Amino acid sequence: MLSRAEGLSVRRFRPTVLVTQGNGWITASDLIFGAVETTQKPMRSRSASVATCLSILVSLAACDDKTTSASTAHAPSSSVSAPAVIASHTPSTVASASAATGKPPGPLNVVLLSVDSLRADMPWAGYARPIAPRLTELEKKAVSYTRAYSVSSYTSMSLGGLLGGKIPSGLVRSGYFFGFYSSENLMFPELLQKAGVHTMGVHAHFYFQKAGMEQGFDNWDVVPGISTDNTTDKNITSPQSLELAMKALSDERCKTQRFFFWAHFLDPHDVYMKHENVEPYGKSERDKYDGEVKYTDEHVGKLVDFVQKQPWAERTVVIITSDHGEAFGEHGMSRHGFEVWENLVRIPLFILAPGAGARRIDVRRSAIDLAPTILELTGTPAEPSFEGKSLVKEIYGEKPEPRDIVVDLPTTSDSDRRRALIHGNDKLICSGNDKNCRLFDLEADPTEDKPIARGDKFKSIFALYQDHAKTIAEKPTTKCKAGCLNGAYARNKEP
Numbered sequence: 001m002l003s004r005a006e007g008l009s010v011r012r013f014r015p016t017v018l019v020t021q022g023n024g025w026i027t028a029s030d031l032i033f034g035a036v037e038t039t040q041k042p043m044r045s046r047s048a049s050v051a052t053c054l055s056i057l058v059s060l061a062a063c064d065d066k067t068t069s070a071s072t073a074h075a076p077s078s079s080v081s082a083p084a085v086i087a088s089h090t091p092s093t094v095a096s097a098s099a100a101t102g103k104p105p106g107p108l109n110v111v112l113l114s115v116d117s118l119r120a121d122m123p124w125a126g127y128a129r130p131i132a133p134r135l136t137e138l139e140k141k142a143v144s145y146t147r148a149y150s151v152s153s154y155t156s157m158s159l160g161g162l163l164g165g166k167i168p169s170g171l172v173r174s175g176y177f178f179g180f181y182s183s184e185n186l187m188f189p190e191l192l193q194k195a196g197v198h199t200m201g202v203h204a205h206f207y208f209q210k211a212g213m214e215q216g217f218d219n220w221d222v223v224p225g226i227s228t229d230n231t232t233d234k235n236i237t238s239p240q241s242l243e244l245a246m247k248a249l250s251d252e253r254c255k256t257q258r259f260f261f262w263a264h265f266l267d268p269h270d271v272y273m274k275h276e277n278v279e280p281y282g283k284s285e286r287d288k289y290d291g292e293v294k295y296t297d298e299h300v301g302k303l304v305d306f307v308q309k310q311p312w313a314e315r316t317v318v319i320i321t322s323d324h325g326e327a328f329g330e331h332g333m334s335r336h337g338f339e340v341w342e343n344l345v346r347i348p349l350f351i352l353a354p355g356a357g358a359r360r361i362d363v364r365r366s367a368i369d370l371a372p373t374i375l376e377l378t379g380t381p382a383e384p385s386f387e388g389k390s391l392v393k394e395i396y397g398e399k400p401e402p403r404d405i406v407v408d409l410p411t412t413s414d415s416d417r418r419r420a421l422i423h424g425n426d427k428l429i430c431s432g433n434d435k436n437c438r439l440f441d442l443e444a445d446p447t448e449d450k451p452i453a454r455g456d457k458f459k460s461i462f463a464l465y466q467d468h469a470k471t472i473a474e475k476p477t478t479k480c481k482a483g484c485l486n487g488a489y490a491r492n493k494e495p
Contacts, residue, residue, distance in 0.1 A: 104354070107258055109254070111319070113262075113318065114159075115264075116267075117268045120148070129290055139320075148321070149345050149405050153345050154323075158324050162370055164186070169410045169417075170387070172478060173477060178207055195379070197380065198218055200249075201220045201221065202222075202248060204223045204265065205235075206227075232270065236267060263303070268293050272285065272288035317354070320349075338415050339418055340429055357397070369390065373388075376390045414487070426439060426442070438453055439451065439462075
């Protein structure tokens, strides 16, 4: 979680290895906790075989209003250690007529449950192992976004952007890899608070004690007694997070007052720990990660069970998502951060909302849309400065329209800038000052192995990127400035 926050130094596991490709991209940087570990040459990924199965069930004797959605699954595989290809889905059916109004049934409560490092290739998206049985069952009942993106590729930037309703480059922050968000930023829970919505948060890493993300929360709880090692995370915290969450949601105000609750479950984050009552899948990093996911899935499921038993459950929306993905060999990387490859920024996102029919939505969406969505769900006035768009109308049945996605990884003390624009199936990734850009066709090249650096399509998408860049009001960092920003790269380039 934490690499360098407010002056904390970065500790390394072993000497850094840099691999520079001919196109000028640095695919290996620091061996810093919570970010990226590299090999001396990129590992070739093996795509899991994908079998598409479309079932249309028609029964005249027992028809009902339930929505039937198309699903895609990976064919069973004898090995899941290789990076899995994220399954795509065919267009889903329209939601049931009762949910096609485009409006929620009055102001609602919102429970946001995010799981650290949870990749998009979960069992409901085709992954062969049943590592998330509770989430898989919940996803079947939800409005599920099959092509959702995080705001950035690691926790600090992703969650800061989610709360601030803007890409992190547009927020006032210290500039350290895991730095502090200034009170100058307007976080959406502040708007909820002003509108009379009771706001609560539960977290499980010491970084959250002083990150500036607590702005607008009436109650902000961090699991006590956790270690403060800034190179890794060896804590096991799902049971404590569950306990704190149930305590917060048992507040009498939840029965009489609209509320927003957010819990960020941390356990899938490296180091991948073993757990009692969770079968060992093997010795690889992906094997260990899968065990962590299954352990966390159990506790998230228990929390949803608790929510559904409360007197306010029928007027409560549950949103389940992640802050970023995770790397297991793709592009020679492990863990997360530093780059904006698909496996690092594709995330689960599904929403259980009263009156909304279950379906899958296959247009691309971003977690930056959650701030305006939560404002609308709770009946709080919209904030014009937020960059995302509310998902409420499409949650309740309106046809979703395609729009561009931006993934933003600003320059920090330990990383150079990466920014991506996704337009349809085209994804342009630019580094540093945008002079080094590569285009990928996500339909033909989902693992981003075949960059396009010239041609008419490249010129067209790059022009869109430049047009969007003109709209970004980038904020200067407050503490880590020239000589500090991108310092890790500069140090590693020294003879």
